[in-house]
Amino acid sequence: MILLAFDTAQGALSAAVSDGGDLHVAHFEERTRGHAEALMPLVDCVLKEAGIGFADLDALAVTVGPGTFTGLRVGLAAARGLALARSLPLVGVTTLEAIAEPAGAAADEITIATFDARRDEIYMQAFANDLEALTPPLLPGLGEAEAHLPQGNLLLVGTGAPLLAERLEKGARSFRLSPARPQPDAAALLRIARSRIEAQGLDAFRVAPEPLYIRAPDAKLPGGRDPGEAA
Incomplete structure (x- = not known):
């Protein structure tokens, strides 16, 4: 094919x-x-x-x-x-699926695909390792984004990843940034x-x-x- x-x-x-x-x-x-x-x-x-x-x-x-x-x-x-x-x-x-697929999540990680949507907002969606969606596509404000994240170790990917990481660093969430293309x-x-x-x-x-x-x-x-x- x-x-x-x-x-x-x-x-x-x-x-x-x-x-x-x-x-x-x-x-x-x-x-x-x-x-x-x-x-x-x-x-x-x-x-x-x-x-x-x-x-x-x-x-x-x-x-x-x-x-x-x-x-x-x-x-x-x-x-x-x-x-x-x-x-x-x-x-x-x-x-969001397209950036989650090559992100390289470990077996115990949840991939958070995210884009900078400007206006202090991000497009965001959580995925399991098989690319199963754990949340719908969302557009939260940066201040509310953490409340929409599933529990577990997070792998952040996309242009919104650094913005979300800044917020998560202030809390106790375990996360890392993916080296994949944003x-x-x-x-x-x-x-x-x-x-x-x-x-x-x-x-x-x-x-x-x-x-x-x-x-x-x-x-x-x-x-x-x-x-x-x-x-």
């Missing part, structure tokens, strides 16, 4: 392609803007390096949020367009998507995933409408 994955939802841009469980090609770069212009050239580059064309793909994977409104929509729109054009299944993976990486999307396809089958992903918004977008259209309400 040839699988293409890409991410534009947070502060990076990445794309990767695999065949039969082997990672063929993966590209990652930190990027806070310009995702729309850079995504498809990067996808083309990854496919060419792998010697694969769009007609060879069996499935797609993309991040669905939480993330920046513009970046998230860029990736989702591209993935939905490719899935529709090629009649491909599309697996949606949250950005941004989503398409290579992790591939592993998660492949596992889900193997468990559920391709047909379980024929309906395009919806974006995960925990906070309403800041931008407003004329008349005060939310961009997500646009036709």
Whole structure:
């Protein structure tokens, strides 16, 4: 099964392609803007390096949020367009899952995936070692974040990890910071998507995933409408 994955939802841009469980090609770069212009050239580059064309793909994977409104929509729109054009299944993976998967938790640790959401808030979710969600995706204020954490040894990963660590240092919680990348990486999307396809089958992903918004977008259209309400 040839699988293409890409991410534009947070502060990076990445794309990767695999065949039969082997990672063929993966590209990652930190990027806070310009995702729309850079995504498809990067996808083309990854496919060419792998010697694969769009007609060879069996499935797609993309991040669905939480993330920046513009970046998230860029990736989702591209993935939905490719899935529709090629009649491909599309697996949606949250950005929190994407950073939790490669975090490297020990057997006795709970992974806390977290992004800096600004405004003294963080996106946050707790995961067991098998990536089972122990909490829903949350958007607590930094002062309230500790109250949402499960009991146990914690592994913090993501751009919000240093912010959360500052709060935990004032208490008695046992934690450490993961050395993994704090941004989503398409290579992790591939592993998660492949596992889900193997468990559920391709047909379980024929309906395009919806974006995960925990906070309403800041931008407003004329008349005060939310961009997500646009036709």
